Amino acid sequence: MKIWAVYRKELRSYFCSPLAYTVIGVYLALSGYFFSVILVTTKQLIMTGVFANMGLMLVFIAPILTMRLLTAEESEGTMELLLTTPVTVFDIVVGKYLAAFTVFLMGTVLTLSFPLFLCTYGSPDFGPIITGYTGFVLLGGAFLAIGLFMSATTDNQVIAGVLTFGVGLALWIVGWLAEELTGKARDIANHISAVQRYEGFLYGVLDLSDVTYFITIILAFVFLTCFAVIKRNCF
Amino acid sequence: MIEIINVTKYYGSHIAVKDLTFTVKKGEVMGFLGPNGAGKSTTMRIITGYMPPTRGRVLIDGIDVLKDPMRAKKRIGYLPESPPLYRDMTVKEYLLLVCDLKGIKGRKKEMETNRVIGISGLEQVTKRLIGNLSKGYKQRVGLAQALLGDPGILVLDEPTTGLDPKQIKEIRSLIKKLAGNKTVILSSHILPEVNAICEKIIIINKGRLVASGSADEISMRLQSRESIYVKAKGDFKKIANTLQKIKGMQSINQISDEAEVLEFNVEFEKGRDLREELFYAMAEMGCPILEMKPNKLSLEDVFVKLTTQEKVVETGEDLGSL
Numbered sequence: 001m002k003i004w005a006v007y008r009k010e011l012r013s014y015f016c017s018p019l020a021y022t023v024i025g026v027y028l029a030l031s032g033y034f035f036s037v038i039l040v041t042t043k044q045l046i047m048t049g050v051f052a053n054m055g056l057m058l059v060f061i062a063p064i065l066t067m068r069l070l071t072a073e074e075s076e077g078t079m080e081l082l083l084t085t086p087v088t089v090f091d092i093v094v095g096k097y098l099a100a101f102t103v104f105l106m107g108t109v110l111t112l113s114f115p116l117f118l119c120t121y122g123s124p125d126f127g128p129i130i131t132g133y134t135g136f137v138l139l140g141g142a143f144l145a146i147g148l149f150m151s152a153t154t155d156n157q158v159i160a161g162v163l164t165f166g167v168g169l170a171l172w173i174v175g176w177l178a179e180e181l182t183g184k185a186r187d188i189a190n191h192i193s194a195v196q197r198y199e200g201f202l203y204g205v206l207d208l209s210d211v212t213y214f215i216t217i218i219l220a221f222v223f224l225t226c227f228a229v230i231k232r233n234c235f
Numbered sequence: 236m237i238e239i240i241n242v243t244k245y246y247g248s249h250i251a252v253k254d255l256t257f258t259v260k261k262g263e264v265m266g267f268l269g270p271n272g273a274g275k276s277t278t279m280r281i282i283t284g285y286m287p288p289t290r291g292r293v294l295i296d297g298i299d300v301l302k303d304p305m306r307a308k309k310r311i312g313y314l315p316e317s318p319p320l321y322r323d324m325t326v327k328e329y330l331l332l333v334c335d336l337k338g339i340k341g342r343k344k345e346m347e348t349n350r351v352i353g354i355s356g357l358e359q360v361t362k363r364l365i366g367n368l369s370k371g372y373k374q375r376v377g378l379a380q381a382l383l384g385d386p387g388i389l390v391l392d393e394p395t396t397g398l399d400p401k402q403i404k405e406i407r408s409l410i411k412k413l414a415g416n417k418t419v420i421l422s423s424h425i426l427p428e429v430n431a432i433c434e435k436i437i438i439i440n441k442g443r444l445v446a447s448g449s450a451d452e453i454s455m456r457l458q459s460r461e462s463i464y465v466k467a468k469g470d471f472k473k474i475a476n477t478l479q480k481i482k483g484m485q486s487i488n489q490i491s492d493e494a495e496v497l498e499f500n501v502e503f504e505k506g507r508d509l510r511e512e513l514f515y516a517m518a519e520m521g522c523p524i525l526e527m528k529p530n531k532l533s534l535e536d537v538f539v540k541l542t543t544q545e546k547v548v549e550t551g552e553d554l555g556s557l
Contacts, residue, residue, distance in 0.1 A: 002335070002336060002338065004335075005332070005335030005336050006336075008335070009321075009332050009335075012324075012328075013321070013323060016323055016324075017323065076319070076320075076321070076322070077315065077317050077318075077319050078319040078320070078321060079319075080280075080285055080313075080315045080319050081315075081319035081333070081336070081380070082336065083284075083285050084283040084284060084285050084308060084311070084313045084315075085308060085333065085336040085337050086304075086305045086306075086308045086309045086336075086337060086338060087336050088305070233285065233286065
């Protein structure tokens with residue numbers, strides 16, 4: 001298994017440039033803002049509103065974290081190195097995915113200071129906070145998988161980023177659309193909406209079908225990425 | 236040993252390589268020549284398992300690259316046309332990464348890295364960022380990467396392009412140092428360069444094999460032979476036996492054999508025109524000729540293209556030694 005070789009290389013490249021620091025920094029600053037403003041205005045020891053806003057932020061953060069993952073390998077010609085050493089496409093794709101996911105997790109772990117802060121001033125209900133984090137991590141994982149796939153479809157980082165952003169936002173706004181629709185169309189919109197799925201987690205509901213929804217997106221896009229890499233390079 | 240058997244590669248409807256067959260024996264340094272766009276890089280990418288051929292097989296020490304890519308890839312060190320480098324890494328970091336990718340572990344990792352740094356003359360730059368290195372050093376890092384893990388087979392795609400004459404000399408002597416216990420295939424569009432390093436040469440043009448042998452053999456053949464391309468129906472063995480008897484005939488080489496249609500090249504002494512005799516001989520055997528054309532031009536044409544580049548390099552070298 002060469003997954004870890006690719007993983008270490010990718011993680012290193014995140015932290016050797018200002019990329020990971022900038023993304024995590026901005027992400028913490030904004031989520032910190034949401035947390036404090038919501039806490040001050042509602043005076044409630046819950047994080048539902050914070051998670052909702054942090055989720056929407058992922059629509060912007062995921063493209064930035066993933067847009068260079070495979071595009072850079074293609075445009076720098078280093079894909080030829082990876083594919084001619086005894087490393088499988090699966091190793092490359094999964095290694096890169098895990099690296100992006102790790103950076104995302106690092107940022108997320110730092111936001112654990114919010115619930116800890118709540119603990120020092122009262123006793124919040126940990127149920128919704130735990131499910132909220134579960135949903136948030138799954139949502140991030142799904143957006144990152146989409147971004148990884150987009151980076152395998154083009155040589156251009158900006159295009160990969162914009163496509164990821166577009167798909168992420170579409171998954172988000174289709175939930176708003178659902179509220180305006182009726183009947184079958186509403187069911188379908190609700191079914192594919194990331195917001196609808198995500199909201200359950202925020203109110204402390206851990207629904208297996210919601211978990212499955214996100215895991216399916218992750219697995220599907222990771223495998224699609226493998227196919228995209230093979231298709232681009234091997235034919 | 237590298238065996239390329241009837242390899243054909245299409246990009247969409249464009250043929251990049253057509254029915255290429257040749258063998259590089261163990262310990263041999265083979266020069267792979269052809270003008271730009273002849274299909275050299277494509278062939279090398281197929282050998283290294285980067286892309287599969289449309290048809291045909293490649294065997295690396297008897298291992299089919301398509302069927303067992305992981306084992307085949309372990310035996311090959313590959314330097315692509317543009318060295319695949321991570322600009323934001325130092326030379327040492329990069330080589331350690333390639334060790335990881337090639338599965339070189341533990342104490343061997345450090346030893347291997349230091350060994351290739353030594354061979355490639357990179358001692359001075361191990362801590363520098365690759366992005367800041369000169370073209371010559373980048374090329375050497377690319378070569379060092381190919382040497383990691385001490386693979387028995389080296390595939391080097393235009394290892395000297397873009398280098399200045401002094402660097403060209405260095406890379407050449409480096410490759411010469413490696414020759415002997417390694418099987419090397421090295422592509423170039425400059426004949427003298429290949430001549431200086433390789434015992435054996437293969438020339439391709441437009442994806443087809445034009446000539447193979449030592450440089451002297453090839454140029455001898457150019458001077459003493461003419462060649463005709465024939466497309467006909469019939470059995471190759473029978474045809475070859477009959478045609479062999481024609482006076483002045485030197486060799487008959489089959490190119491392909493598809494759906495009863497046979498393609499072959501007929502080579503004969505310069506100055507004789509065997510076309511009439513060929514026609515009657517074939518007619519007598521009942522083998523209709525579908526197509527016949529002199530193809531002396533292809534090799535000559537290629538040779539001219541390759542040798543005209545010679546002067547550029549030679550004057551370049553003179554400049555370098557001034």
